[in-house]
Amino acid sequence: MVTAYQNSAEGYAELAAARRQSRSLYWAVGLFSVFSNMLMLTGPLYMLQVYDRVLGSRSVETLVALSILVAFLYGIMGLLDFARGRVMARVGARLQATLDRRVFEAMLRRSAVSNDSVAQTGLQDLEAVQRLIASPVLLVIFDLPWTPFFLVGITLFHPYLGMLAVGGGTLLVLITVLNQIYSRKPVLQANISSHRAGLMAEEIRTEAETIQSMGMRSAAFTRWKKTRDNSLAETVVASDVGGSFSSLTKTLRMFLQSAMLGLGAYLVLQGMATGGVMIASSILLSRALAPIELLVGQWPQVQRAHKGWQHLSDLLAKAPEETRKTALPKPKARLEVSGLTVVPPGDTRAKLKTVSFKVEPGQALGVIGPSGSGKTTLARALTGFWRPAGGVVRLDGAALDQYAPDVLGQHIGYLPQRVQLFDGTIAENIARLAPEPDSAKVVEAAKKAAAHDLIVSLPDGYDTRITAGGGRLSGGQMQRVALARALYDDPVLLILDEPNSNLDNEGSLALNNAIKGMKAAGKSVLIMAHRPSAIQECDLLLVLDDGHRSAFGPKDQVLREMVANHQQLLKSSGMGGMR
Numbered sequence: 001m002v003t004a005y006q007n008s009a010e011g012y013a014e015l016a017a018a019r020r021q022s023r024s025l026y027w028a029v030g031l032f033s034v035f036s037n038m039l040m041l042t043g044p045l046y047m048l049q050v051y052d053r054v055l056g057s058r059s060v061e062t063l064v065a066l067s068i069l070v071a072f073l074y075g076i077m078g079l080l081d082f083a084r085g086r087v088m089a090r091v092g093a094r095l096q097a098t099l100d101r102r103v104f105e106a107m108l109r110r111s112a113v114s115n116d117s118v119a120q121t122g123l124q125d126l127e128a129v130q131r132l133i134a135s136p137v138l139l140v141i142f143d144l145p146w147t148p149f150f151l152v153g154i155t156l157f158h159p160y161l162g163m164l165a166v167g168g169g170t171l172l173v174l175i176t177v178l179n180q181i182y183s184r185k186p187v188l189q190a191n192i193s194s195h196r197a198g199l200m201a202e203e204i205r206t207e208a209e210t211i212q213s214m215g216m217r218s219a220a221f222t223r224w225k226k227t228r229d230n231s232l233a234e235t236v237v238a239s240d241v242g243g244s245f246s247s248l249t250k251t252l253r254m255f256l257q258s259a260m261l262g263l264g265a266y267l268v269l270q271g272m273a274t275g276g277v278m279i280a281s282s283i284l285l286s287r288a289l290a291p292i293e294l295l296v297g298q299w300p301q302v303q304r305a306h307k308g309w310q311h312l313s314d315l316l317a318k319a320p321e322e323t324r325k326t327a328l329p330k331p332k333a334r335l336e337v338s339g340l341t342v343v344p345p346g347d348t349r350a351k352l353k354t355v356s357f358k359v360e361p362g363q364a365l366g367v368i369g370p371s372g373s374g375k376t377t378l379a380r381a382l383t384g385f386w387r388p389a390g391g392v393v394r395l396d397g398a399a400l401d402q403y404a405p406d407v408l409g410q411h412i413g414y415l416p417q418r419v420q421l422f423d424g425t426i427a428e429n430i431a432r433l434a435p436e437p438d439s440a441k442v443v444e445a446a447k448k449a450a451a452h453d454l455i456v457s458l459p460d461g462y463d464t465r466i467t468a469g470g471g472r473l474s475g476g477q478m479q480r481v482a483l484a485r486a487l488y489d490d491p492v493l494l495i496l497d498e499p500n501s502n503l504d505n506e507g508s509l510a511l512n513n514a515i516k517g518m519k520a521a522g523k524s525v526l527i528m529a530h531r532p533s534a535i536q537e538c539d540l541l542l543v544l545d546d547g548h549r550s551a552f553g554p555k556d557q558v559l560r561e562m563v564a565n566h567q568q569l570l571k572s573s574g575m576g577g578m579r
């Protein structure tokens, strides 16, 4: 409990520091607000003068002069209000720009260790905060402190008027508090459900092929509709609650304004106030209470941003900023894994248990084992994506966490089991999304992966635009482009997870040549595989079984032992049958 609090506090502190960057702008808005609120007195003072001076003296000149002055003051007030809005829009944009990268990276890092919701919604939370800052609701903070002054002003006109205004104001504040209490849960629930429905729609859209080709459209719609209906029902409840408080506030404020006029008229009849006071106090009251009405009306936005702020602080605390690491020289391809234990994020049980092995420069290691034995888990731990729960992975003697993550990524070439490319050109994809791909390196990597010919045969060659799912590329072509991406910029360690699952003979040959090339250059290669053709170039073999290392050593020796064990097993089961 204590740790959680401390963690969140650290996140809050980081957010507060980002917010403080705009401190001078907040002061500017505060100053504008001082003048803008002072100018709010223009209307009431004009009414006082018109009723008590102009109507008394019947002077058209005075009325014209006053009206011109008032038009001028309203103009200034409008300008100040416009300026406040513009400044706050920029404050919001600056906060978002300051935190974008940090939140983006925190989301990525957090997703690698856990599947908690704050990691999913980080950027949306930041946007909710930015929207609130840029909206008129936040200006209420600068206007609310003036409400007591306006109420005092009314009291100065007449204590009875003051009592009515203060009583009405208190009632409105009470409604605001009740609004907060009653609408918090429904608004939160509505936000969560709408997020869930959005996610599901996105999931269905990306899996459109499966859904369409297996007649799952209607079932997928029904599933999505259920979530959508839930979200709609919750949105209606939230809007009912918020709407009723909003209507109550509006009605009450309008009634108070009329009540003010009524009480003012009574005081006029009693000779205790002038007509000007009657009108002016009614206008002043509406100015005093306007911020509260706005606040109640826009409360869901405030709540969403507040939740967003909490989520962000939680996310930033859970993924603290990485300390700068001392740059290490480019490592030699010496991989040493000792006692490696890995628990996938969100899981409680280890899926890789105390696995140890060594790979020297120029060697290729094949990792085999049945489905679910932990091959991909090992690959993810070796890239540094999943942190070890125990043991250590060393590259050229240094534990992986001694390398800055992006630098480590440059030393490693990774071909995941499920190839994912990104929207962009083939060259950008091979160059790992570098903004300005180095053409020579891109072509070199493509040639190593034997993908060059297939790429130049496309209409726009390396500049062919592809989508995240590959677009016009076939499964095998995607895998070859992904292999080129893995080989880009001369990595020292190449990790290939089921690399030939989509490859034809030519592709497999190209892959084996690439592995040979890596070995000849003194790099090391790890191949997670099912098919024997994939381990053809391997010198070593690691056999995994239910997360354990069941065998490790030179390939031929391990294979011989496996065959011997297999024959032993067959023999013993045969003997068992004779008995």
Ligand SMILES: Nc1ncnc2c1ncn2[C@@H]1O[C@H](COP(=O)(O)OP(=O)(O)OP(=O)(O)O)[C@@H](O)[C@H]1O
Binding pocket: 344, 345, 346, 347, 351, 369, 370, 371, 372, 373, 374, 375, 376, 377, 378, 417
């Ligand atoms: N993200 C995850 N969260 C929780 N458990 C996971 C996750 N990914 C994999 N696992 C579990 O870890 C175990 C090992 O999975 P892994 O993907 O490493 O197997 P594999 O040997 O690569 O299998 P295959 O040959 O089918 O690809 C499996 O029991 C799997 O259910």
